[in-house]
Amino acid sequence: MFKLSKLSLIQPFKPVSLLVWLAIALWSIGLGWGITHTLEAIAASPDDAVSARFEAGKELYRETCGSCHLALPPDVLPTETWQKLLEKPNDHYGTSIPNLIRLSQLLIWDYLRTFSRPIPTKNDPIPFYVAQSRYFKILHPRVEFTDPVTHKSCIVCHPGVKSFNFRTLTPQWDDAP
Ligand code: HEC
Ligand code: HEC
Incomplete structure (x- = not known):
């Protein structure tokens, strides 16, 4: 299993012709655009302005x-959690995540790491449940969770939640001070 952390390592420089680089660059831009546009058509919740x-x-x-459970918003767990989960799709809470091809893995990782924060202190344990996540608590200053969430x-x-909207609250919370 490859490590996501290695992906950003810069390859040692090799004298490849400028044309080859240009072709690769154009191809990736085209690919990125194609995917983005196709998926934009399927379209997201208007609430979340994600560039x-x-x-x-x-x-x-x-x-x-x-597909198996609610897709949690990235900011409720630290970046390290998402990284570990993406690195081990075949060892996922007793099950395995099907169809996680490399390209999806990269695009999902790019999204999750951008919209989450790393654990601030080294040696802190990585939470694998929202109930253990400090960021989840920080996002809920008014809420006292009695049952484990x-x-x-x-x-x-x-x-x-079905439209990935975590900003709208039930009236009970909307009206509360
Ligand atoms: C094949 C079904 C399946 C898929 C697909 C799946 N998961 Fe899960 N996931 C589970 C199961 C089962 C659990 C354990 C749920 C439980 O204990 O109630 C879980 C739990 C989780 C939790 C902990 C939730 C909590 O309540 O704290 C996170 C975070 C999570 N998954 C992230 C992901 C991510 C990220 C992906 C995509 C890369 C993913 N899951 C795809 C089955 C799946
Ligand atoms: C008991 C009610 C309650 C439950 C359960 C709850 N939340 Fe919240 N959530 C709130 C309230 C209220 C706020 C607004 C912040 C505050 O007042 O504490 C909030 C805020 C948030 C925010 C920040 C939204 C923003 O403005 O950007 C996120 C993200 C979020 N919740 C995610 C979740 C997720 C994911 C779960 C389930 C794992 C969850 N919440 C469960 C009540 C709840």
Whole structure:
């Protein structure tokens, strides 16, 4: 299994002709555009202004990671959690994530790492459940969670979860001070 952390390593320089580089660059831009446009047509919630650069990753994330359970918003867990989960699709809470091809993996990773934060202190454990996540707590200053919160309970207070909208709240919370 490859490590995502290695992906950004710069390859040692080899004298490849400028034309080859240009072709590769144009091809990747074209590919990026194609995917983005196709997926934009399937289209996301209007609530979340995610720039076109991350739109494909976001849609792939929602498709790939929202089929068995709710696709959680990236900011409720630290970047390290997403990285570990993407690195080990075959060892996922006792099951395995099918159809996670390399390109989807890269686009999803690009989206998740951009919209999450790393764990601030070294040696802190990586949370694998929202209930253990510090960022989840920080995003909920008004809420005292009595029962352990899971992906199944978001809908209790967030009626828009199906359209990946975590901003709209039930009236009970909207009206509360
Ligand atoms: C084949 C089904 C399946 C797919 C596809 C899937 N998961 Fe999961 N996921 C699970 C199961 C099963 C659990 C454990 C749920 C539980 O304990 O209630 C889980 C739990 C999780 C949790 C913890 C949720 C919590 O309540 O704290 C996270 C985070 C998560 N998955 C992320 C992902 C990501 C990211 C992807 C896509 C790369 C993904 N999942 C795709 C089956 C899946
Ligand atoms: C008991 C009600 C409740 C539950 C359950 C709940 N939330 Fe929230 N959530 C809130 C409230 C209320 C806010 C607004 C912040 C505050 O007042 O604490 C919020 C805010 C958020 C935000 C920030 C939204 C923004 O403005 O950008 C995110 C993201 C979020 N919740 C995700 C989740 C996820 C994911 C789950 C399930 C794992 C979940 N919440 C479960 C009540 C809840």
